[in-house]
């Protein structure tokens with residue numbers, strides 16, 4: 001890699017022709033070799049979260065918003081002016097595959113409704129572009145596997161848009177848990193919910209969302225239990241909550257609660273809901289506890305431990321930092337870290353499928 005000319009490096013980044021498995025191991029200092037070069041990201045699906053990403057990308061050092069893919073011509077006009085996007089980098093869902101010929105786009109970031117992630121991740125991979133996918137990765141484990149396979153076949157890398165892996169408060173609870181600072185973990189409680197009552201939202205349509213608040217919000221609760229404990233759950237029990245709004249929740253659950261059992265004896269109990277606001281994490285260990293609330297949203301976060309310590313970390317632009325960290329790795333032509341890999345996203349989807357099965361059957365489901 002060090003012997004590549006800058007031009008051949010850029011072509012390889014752009015065409016994504018380096019198989020992830022063959023990526024050479026370089027220090028991130030090598031990013032400096034490409035000083036001034038920013039990774040060009042195109043966002044697919046210009047909805048609410050794409051707006052956050054676009055603003056975050058304005059703060060990024062190593063990547064920029066270079067392109068957009070949208071089905072709404074008025075958004076194309078608006079974004080083109082607001083973010084100075086060249087006409088050549090603007091696509092719709094029909095002509096999207098032509099991005100394969102566009103050397104000014106390195107990465108496709110899929111920010112579409114959940115059930116569309118698979119199709120656009122696979123089309124992006126076939127176009128030779130690295131892929132970032134929003135959570136949840138897809139709606140079935142099989143879909144996730146196909147996405148991973150497509151990226152491997154195309155020799156491009158696949159990243160989950162797991163913003164909390166760059167968020168200091170969450171990385172602190174990961175450290176406290178994995179380093180067993182308060183001893184062995186016994187119980188985790190992590191819940192995320194907000195009130196939603198819009199029957200036209202794709203999030204309440206099973207075909208597009210794959211499920212209700214579990215798919216949308218519960219994925220974070222599953223994630224946090226896994227990265228704080230460093231363990232994989234072996235079985236799950238779960239219960240659907242009552243449906244209080246029968247007009248809206250005809251296809252997906254309104255609330256769900258579940259209990260993940262881990263090999264060490266740890267239990268992680270969580271709820272995700274569209275019926276009330278909740279955003280908290282609590283871990284009880286043999287010699288104390290640590291907690292965050294808010295814990296999962298965009299902050300500002302607040303955390304404390306049983307030592308009486310208040311956590312005090314800088315607030316960051318989560319989207320900007322996440323994209324920058326991914327960009328640094330891709331610019332250095334390194335392999336993306338496992339904790340944001342497609343395999344990681346697939347494991348969360350697998351666990352969520354087991355949670356649904358447990359709630360539907362009333363049985364403990366092995367994972």
Ligand code: NDP
Pocket residue numbers: 044045046047048049050069070071072075111112113114134135136161163202208216
């Ligand atoms: P929105 O509904 O706000 O936006 C989705 C966009 O997708 C639409 O604006 C539209 O863009 C495009 N789209 C294409 N086909 C459809 C369709 N059939 N129905 C609806 N939209 C369609 O959703 P969000 O931005 O909130 O969520 C998008 C993804 O991002 C989801 O997977 C979600 O889970 C994830 N997300 C992640 C967050 C995080 O914190 N990491 C936070 C919020 C969401 P266009 O008009 O340009 O075609």
